[in-house]
Amino acid sequence: MRIRGRSTGWLLVLLPILAFLASMLIGRYGLRIGETFRALFQIGDVPDVVRALVLRVRLPRTLAAACVGANLAVVGAAFQGLFRNPLVEPRILGVSSGAAFGAALALLMTSHLIVVQASAFAFALLAIGLVLLIATRFGSSTLVLIIGGILVGALFNSLLGLIKYVADPLSTLPSITYWLLGGLSRSQWSSIGPLLVITVAGLTFFLLVRWRLNLLTLSDQEARALGIRVRLLRTAVVLAGAMMAGVSVALGGMIGWIGLVIPHAARALVGPDHALLIPASALLGAAALMFLDLIARAALASEIPLGILTGLIGVPIFLLLFLRLLRARGEAT
Amino acid sequence: MKFAGLAMVLLIAGGFGVTAESVIQLTDQMGNVVEIPQPVERFASVYGIGTYFAYALGVDDRLVKGWYIGVKSLGQASEAMYRLEPRLPDLLSSGDPNIEEMVATGATLIFVDGARHAGFAEQMSDLGVAVIQFMVESPDALLEAMQLAATAFGEGAIERAHVFAADFHRVLARISADIQEASPLEAPRVLFLGTDPLTVSSGDMYQSWMIEAAGGIHVSSELTGYWNEVNLEQILLWDPEIIVIPPYGPVQPASLLGNPDWQAISAIRNGRVHRMPRVIAPMDTPVPESLLGIVWLAELLHPEVVGFNLEEEMERFYAYYYSYELSATEMETLLSQ
Numbered sequence: 001m002r003i004r005g006r007s008t009g010w011l012l013v014l015l016p017i018l019a020f021l022a023s024m025l026i027g028r029y030g031l032r033i034g035e036t037f038r039a040l041f042q043i044g045d046v047p048d049v050v051r052a053l054v055l056r057v058r059l060p061r062t063l064a065a066a067c068v069g070a071n072l073a074v075v076g077a078a079f080q081g082l083f084r085n086p087l088v089e090p091r092i093l094g095v096s097s098g099a100a101f102g103a104a105l106a107l108l109m110t111s112h113l114i115v116v117q118a119s120a121f122a123f124a125l126l127a128i129g130l131v132l133l134i135a136t137r138f139g140s141s142t143l144v145l146i147i148g149g150i151l152v153g154a155l156f157n158s159l160l161g162l163i164k165y166v167a168d169p170l171s172t173l174p175s176i177t178y179w180l181l182g183g184l185s186r187s188q189w190s191s192i193g194p195l196l197v198i199t200v201a202g203l204t205f206f207l208l209v210r211w212r213l214n215l216l217t218l219s220d221q222e223a224r225a226l227g228i229r230v231r232l233l234r235t236a237v238v239l240a241g242a243m244m245a246g247v248s249v250a251l252g253g254m255i256g257w258i259g260l261v262i263p264h265a266a267r268a269l270v271g272p273d274h275a276l277l278i279p280a281s282a283l284l285g286a287a288a289l290m291f292l293d294l295i296a297r298a299a300l301a302s303e304i305p306l307g308i309l310t311g312l313i314g315v316p317i318f319l320l321l322f323l324r325l326l327r328a329r330g331e332a333t
Numbered sequence: 334m335k336f337a338g339l340a341m342v343l344l345i346a347g348g349f350g351v352t353a354e355s356v357i358q359l360t361d362q363m364g365n366v367v368e369i370p371q372p373v374e375r376f377a378s379v380y381g382i383g384t385y386f387a388y389a390l391g392v393d394d395r396l397v398k399g400w401y402i403g404v405k406s407l408g409q410a411s412e413a414m415y416r417l418e419p420r421l422p423d424l425l426s427s428g429d430p431n432i433e434e435m436v437a438t439g440a441t442l443i444f445v446d447g448a449r450h451a452g453f454a455e456q457m458s459d460l461g462v463a464v465i466q467f468m469v470e471s472p473d474a475l476l477e478a479m480q481l482a483a484t485a486f487g488e489g490a491i492e493r494a495h496v497f498a499a500d501f502h503r504v505l506a507r508i509s510a511d512i513q514e515a516s517p518l519e520a521p522r523v524l525f526l527g528t529d530p531l532t533v534s535s536g537d538m539y540q541s542w543m544i545e546a547a548g549g550i551h552v553s554s555e556l557t558g559y560w561n562e563v564n565l566e567q568i569l570l571w572d573p574e575i576i577v578i579p580p581y582g583p584v585q586p587a588s589l590l591g592n593p594d595w596q597a598i599s600a601i602r603n604g605r606v607h608r609m610p611r612v613i614a615p616m617d618t619p620v621p622e623s624l625l626g627i628v629w630l631a632e633l634l635h636p637e638v639v640g641f642n643l644e645e646e647m648e649r650f651y652a653y654y655y656s657y658e659l660s661a662t663e664m665e666t667l668l669s670q
Binding site for chain 1: 403405409428527528529531532553555556559560561562563564565566567569570583593594596597
């Protein structure tokens with residue numbers, strides 16, 4: 001049964017707030033609630049180590065988790081509508097593979113985080129550029145976009161394999177491996193600027209076009225008949241989605257399942273209307289990744305790769321949602 | 334058994350003494366019984382750490398192909414590497430070994446990393462090539478590995494392995510005696526970083542043992558496996574008094590000392606961030622030079638009580654084990670902390 005109405009709204013607003021508070025209050029280093037808030041709102045004197053932990057370690061990382069979670073979930077929801085396929089996630093257009101290759105290539109030469117991020121983002125854009133080029137040459141139907149995405153993804157995966165093969169097993173290969181497993185341990189104020197800017201811009205774009213996304217789920221002819229410039233809107237959605245996914249992968253590595261599972265969970269709460277689905281996905285995605293990142297950084301002395309956690313938790317949730325869908329259709333007992 | 338000791342060394346000779354048909358039998362560190370036809374005139378080392386055993390044992394002239402830890406291409410090779418091994422352009426290999434190429438070298442013995450190339454070792458054994466598989470992540474395993482490698486080459490190498498073991502025990506005994514003068518409370522908390530500021534060594538790694546042998550407390554010893562990814566909050570919790578950076582990878586002390594996010598850590602506040610020096614092989618790995626790595630660490634951790642003549646130790650080590658004369662610049666690098 002779907003939770004509808006005011007309670008759904010409260011749930012969607014409260015979850016990210018709770019996740020944010022938990023993320024600020026809990027960590028490997030035991031901080032008292034009072035001193036955490038005093039450091040957060042810069043009230044009174046707090047020890048330097050507490051201020052550094054709250055403002056320079058936990059806050060940028062929590063914001064990064066919220067942004068990456070919201071980005072991946074919104075892009076997943078938008079792409080599922082755009083491609084009329086509930087199994088689509090942000091990786092479908094080869095953006096993640098491009099970003100992964102870009103990051104690995106940069107890691108081969110430097111460990112400077114900004115360079116790694118910039119390279120990852122540049123190759124994410126290159127990947128989507130190639131997909132759009134294929135679409136331009138062969139017609140920009142959703143099928144061509146998907147095939148283009150698969151081809152470009154495969155190309156960059158092969159190049160990534162080549163980078164891993166030539167990487168020094170003592171120094172570079174572990175860095176590439178950790179990066180590919182996904183994680184937000186490198187989220188600092190100096191590194192999350194591009195993520196914050198693109199997240200705000202991207203979410204604003206999707207909130208503005210969320211009504212029209214419903215029309216993209218119709219056939220092209222029907223959408224055109226309703227006055228939608230299908231090709232322009234589709235290209236804008238693909239580009240905005242690619243930038244949001246690209247900047248997220250550039251900072252957090254390969255974090256799977258959020259872009260697939262969260263839109264389905266949001267759909268179970270608010271229904272398929274993109275006007276509600278987009279903001280619901282953003283809020284749920286942000287909350288989910290803040291909670292998961294809290295586990296990743298606080299459960300053990302070493303970081304648990306986020307890609308592993310999202311998979312371990314995402315798979316059973318997806319299975320439950322899928323069974324629920326089948327039951328609703330009368331295809332499962 | 335992970336480290337199957339040197340269970341036995343038998344000489345299965347065709348006659349009296351070692352003849353052309355004689356075979357040495359030993360048990361390698363993966364527990365495999367290996368028969369090595371004597372004498373070994375051509376051998377290869379696919380094990381980047383084990384290649385340096387050949388130099389320390391004085392049998393490097395028989396090396397026909399080698400993997401060198403930290404050197405994947407000639408472009409990465411330092412001037413010192415070329416001085417140590419003028420044949421480097423012909424010898425150096427990297428990546429996964431090619432079976433046919435290895436057979437073509439005519440090597441009758443191959444050193445292999447047991448954790449990484451067990452399948453390759455099996456294939457080479459099937460082709461009739463003797464393969465010693467090593468597994469070295471502790472000092473005992475290093476001494477055992479040196480002894481195993483030496484056994485394959487006979488008397489001269491065995492004698493050098495004994496000298497190395499004696500040197501190793503001498504250094505450890507000296508440090509142990511010296512730091513007994515320091516109270517246990519004075520053992521500094523040490524963090525050993527990897528190739529990234531947030532990658533640290535685990536308690537299972539050779540670096541962990543080195544820190545403890547040098548009289549320090551390895552703060553991340555609770556971690557297991559290989560290099561571990563941690564976060565800054567965990568490092569703040571450990572609050573190391575000294576941070577050591579390995580002699581490879583891009584991390585430099587200045588980048589940590591100048592990072593505002595790290596300023597609450599004791600080691601940063603006190604300027605105690607040090608990068609290990611390097612001349613030939615990285616001293617934090619279980620190569621023969623790790624002996625000097627322990628000396629360097631002990632001097633770093635307990636400069637007041639540990640009293641090696643560093644210059645003499647370094648000079649003697651490189652001259653005896655690598656037949657290598659240190660330049661003034663190299664000596665300065667080794668002595669700098």
